[in-house]
Amino acid sequence: MGSSIFVVFLPLALALVMFGLGLTLAFDDFARVLRYPKAALVALICQMVVLPTICLALVVLFGLEGALAVGMMLLVASPGGTSANLFSHLAGGDVALNITLTAINSVLAVFTMPIVVTLAIAGFMDEDASVGLQPAKFVQVVAIVLVPVAVGMWVRRLLPGWAEQMRKPVKVVSIAVLFLVIVAASIAEFDTFIDNIDRLGLIALLLSILSLSIGYFVPRLFAVDPRQAIASAMEIGIHNATLAIAVAVSVLGDETMAIPGAIYGIIMFFPATLAAVFLARQQKTVPQPSR
Incomplete structure (x- = not known):
């Protein structure tokens, strides 16, 4: 599959996924954080600060360089x-x-992702620093991610009944898009995929396990409710590989940067499934608080 197909398909596919996300969101979802501020704050710090630091350490430890290192970040x-x-x-x-x-x-993420990627490009692709996220690229990330979400939320507000009916089919399509994007990215850079599956596979597995573990155990250290800690673990432990691939190809114009996301998108389902089974069993043995 050629890069021209990526350029056309990925932004449209990503817009559909983000529009579907917008159909599930309402302004009350943002206000709800006031009901459990500690759980949300701990999870966000883990997501925005702790995990990028850990990922950077893994990248350095495994000696990744160039586009692959930027792709991991x-x-x-x-x-x-x-x-x-x-x-x-x-x-x-x-x-x-x-x-x-x-x-x-x-x-x-619309604002933090360009910052992380710009720093990663400066650190790992210094000779190509000019390909970094300039203001125009920053605006493009905002447009490709935030605008479809906002449109979806607006549609839900105007047509709540239709939005509710479309939630399930759009979610199914989004999952299918995730799978197709991962497969397409793997095919487009098959040689790079094969050449790096040994190193990137292990890094992706470690990142998945560490993300899930940090997402659960750090909130528990701060006495966050077990059910909220599970939510945090899944939110932090399952990164949006589709978004990473789409930004790498359609915004940054580098298919090699998409390879870490493609490999992670396949591998992460195994530790995530095991974690879900384990935590579900744990929940059965823990008395549930009254709600």
Whole structure:
């Protein structure tokens, strides 16, 4: 599959995914954070500060350079994936908190992702620093991510009945898009994929395990409710590989940067599934607080 198909398909596919996310969100989702500020604050700090630091350490430890290193940082800067709510539900997490974190992360990532990627490009692709996210690129990220979400929220506000009917089909399409984007990115850079599966596979696995673990245990250290800690684990532990791939190809114009996201998008389902099964069993043995 050629890069021209990527340039046309990925922005449209990503816009559809983000529009579908917007259909599930309302302004109440942002206000809901006031009901559990500690859980949200701890999760956001883990997402925005702790994980990028850990990912940077993994990149340096495994000796990644150039576009692959930037691709890993782009991945960790992406917000929670579309599967986070599903895994949280299966694990017995507080899905309402997931919705809140998704809403906040999606907006914050529009601004934090360009910063992380710009610093990564300056650090790992110094000779090509000119390809960094200039103001025009920054605006492009905002347009490709935030605008479809805002439109989806606006449609939900105007046509709540239709938006509710479309939630399930749009979610199914979004999952299909995620799968197709991962496959397409892998095919487009198959040789690079094969050449780096040994190193990137292990990094992706470690990042997934560490993200899930930090997302659960750090909130528990701060006495966050177990169901909210599960929601945090899934939101932090499942990065939006689709967004990372789409930004790498359609905004940064580098298909090699998409390879870490493609590999992670395949590998992360295994630790996420195991974590969901384990946490669901744990929930059965923990008395549930009255709500």
